[in-house]
Amino acid sequence: MTRGRLLVLTPRFPYPVIGGDRLRIHAICRALARDHSLTLLSLCERREDFDPALVDDAVFDRIERVHLPRWRSLAQTALAIPGRTPLQVAYYRSPAFARRVAALLPQHDLALAHLIRTGDHLLRERTIPTVLEMTDAISMNYARVREHGVKGIRARIYAIEQARLRAYEARMPRYFDTVSLIADTDAANLWGNDLPSNLVVASNGVDCDALPFRDRTGNPPVAVFIGNMHSAQNMDACRYFVQDILPLLPEATVREFRIVGRIRDGDAAWLRQHPRVTVTGEVASIPAEVADAAIGVCPVRIGAGVQNKVLEYMALGLPTVSSPVGHEGLAAVASRDLLVAATPTDFVAAIEQIITDPALATALARHARQFVEERHGWDATLRPLTDRIGAMIATSTRSRIASSARS
Known part of the structure; x- marks a missing residue:
C-alpha cells in the first residue's frame, strides 16, 4: 500500500476520546494511521483544548489547533440567519482555520473533513482528493427534534435549520470525491433510491477488548x-x-x-x-x-x-x-x-x-x-471507508509522481 499524507479537519479537538463524534473520527484516524501519515487540524472553542497532555497516543504525526472563540461563532451564526447557509456551518467558519487549511493542503495527498462543519472549508478544493465524513444525516436528527416537544421560537428556528441542512447535505456528493455515512437509513433519508456513486456507508464499531462481557445472572434490578x-x-x-x-x-x-x-x-x-x-x-x-x-x-x-x-x-x-x-x-x-x-x-x-x-x-x-x-469490530466496520481512502491516495500519489517527472 502506498503510504500517503492525510490532512484531517475536525470541528472539535478529538481528545479526550469521549462522545460518539470524537470516538468515531478517532477510530477512523487510528485505522488510517497504520498505513499513512496523518496531520490533525482542529478548531478549538476552549483554551483547555490546547493542553498537550490531552493527547495520549501516537495516531497523528502532527497536530495543529486554531482557536475559535464562542463569541465569534455566535456572531457568525446571527449574521447567517437571513441567508441559506445552515447555522451550524456558519458557527464553525473561521478565517484563521481557512488560512491554515490552504497552507497545509499542498503538503498532503488527501484531505478528510469530519462533518459538514469543517467540510465547508473544502468545497472548492480541487488540487487533491477530498473526503467528507458526514457521520449522520443531521437534518433527519433535526426533524425528529421538532417532533418531540420543541415549541415557540425554538421550533421555528429548528424548522429553518432543518430545511437548510437537508438541502446542504444533499448537495455534498457534488463537492467531494467521497462522502461517508454510518447507516443506510441516513443515506435513504437524504437521497432515496438515487444514491450517489461516491457514497460509502461504514458503520460504527466497538472495542470488545475494552468492553469485557460479564454474566449478569443474579445482578440486582x-x-x-x-x-x-x-x-x-x-x-x-x-x-x-x-x-x-x-x-x-x-x-x-x-x-x-x-x-x-x-x-x-x-x-x-x-x-x-x-x-x-x-x-x-x-x-x-x-x-x-x-x-x-x-x-x-x-x-x-x-x-x-x-x-x-x-x-x-x-x-x-x-x-x-x-x-x-x-x-x-x-x-x-x-x-x-x-x-x-x-x-x-x-x-x-x-x-x-x-x-x-x-x-x-x-x-x-x-x-x-x-x-x-x-x-461491529472497528476494523471491519470502517474497512469500506479506509480501503476507499487507501485507493484514492494511491491514485493521487501516482499522479503527483508523474507530474513531478514531467516537470
Whole structure:
C-alpha cells in the first residue's frame, strides 16, 4: 500500500476520546494511521483544548489547533440567519482555520473533513482528493427534534435549520470525491433510491477488548443508560425514561435507573430529584461502573446513524431494550439480539420480560455479544471507508509522481 499524507479537519479537538463524534473520527484516524501519515487540524472553542497532555497516543504525526472563540461563532451564526447557509456551518467558519487549511493542503495527498462543519472549508478544493465524513444525516436528527416537544421560537428556528441542512447535505456528493455515512437509513433519508456513486456507508464499531462481557445472572434490578449527556438526544431520552417509563415500573423490576456519562450540573440536578435515579457523571471506567447492572436501555427518540451505547451494552453483556430509533441502522435482530420497544408500555413489558426471565436475559446477552464481535469490530466496520481512502491516495500519489517527472 502506498503510504500517503492525510490532512484531517475536525470541528472539535478529538481528545479526550469521549462522545460518539470524537470516538468515531478517532477510530477512523487510528485505522488510517497504520498505513499513512496523518496531520490533525482542529478548531478549538476552549483554551483547555490546547493542553498537550490531552493527547495520549501516537495516531497523528502532527497536530495543529486554531482557536475559535464562542463569541465569534455566535456572531457568525446571527449574521447567517437571513441567508441559506445552515447555522451550524456558519458557527464553525473561521478565517484563521481557512488560512491554515490552504497552507497545509499542498503538503498532503488527501484531505478528510469530519462533518459538514469543517467540510465547508473544502468545497472548492480541487488540487487533491477530498473526503467528507458526514457521520449522520443531521437534518433527519433535526426533524425528529421538532417532533418531540420543541415549541415557540425554538421550533421555528429548528424548522429553518432543518430545511437548510437537508438541502446542504444533499448537495455534498457534488463537492467531494467521497462522502461517508454510518447507516443506510441516513443515506435513504437524504437521497432515496438515487444514491450517489461516491457514497460509502461504514458503520460504527466497538472495542470488545475494552468492553469485557460479564454474566449478569443474579445482578440486582439496575437499568443503565450510557451516554454523553451534553447531547440533546441523550438528555431527551433520559427525560422520557424518567417521566414516562420509570413511574410505570415497580421497584422490584427497576430498583435504580443509573445514568453514566458527562452531564451539566443543571441537568444532573433535575434528574436526581426523581426517585430511583442515580447520576454518576463522567467515570474512570464504564465497565466497572455498570458491573452490577442487569439491563441496558436506549429510549432515544431523537437521533440518526447508529447509537454506540447499544453496541456498548451488547459488548458488555447487558441485555438491551431499545427504541426503534436506537435500533435503526443496526442489523441486530429484534427478539434475538435485543428487544425493541416503541412506547412506554412496550418498554415496561420488555424490561419486565428480561428481569423476570433469566434464561431470556442470558440468551439475549450472548447473542448480542456474538453479533458485535462478528459485525461491529472497528476494523471491519470502517474497512469500506479506509480501503476507499487507501485507493484514492494511491491514485493521487501516482499522479503527483508523474507530474513531478514531467516537470
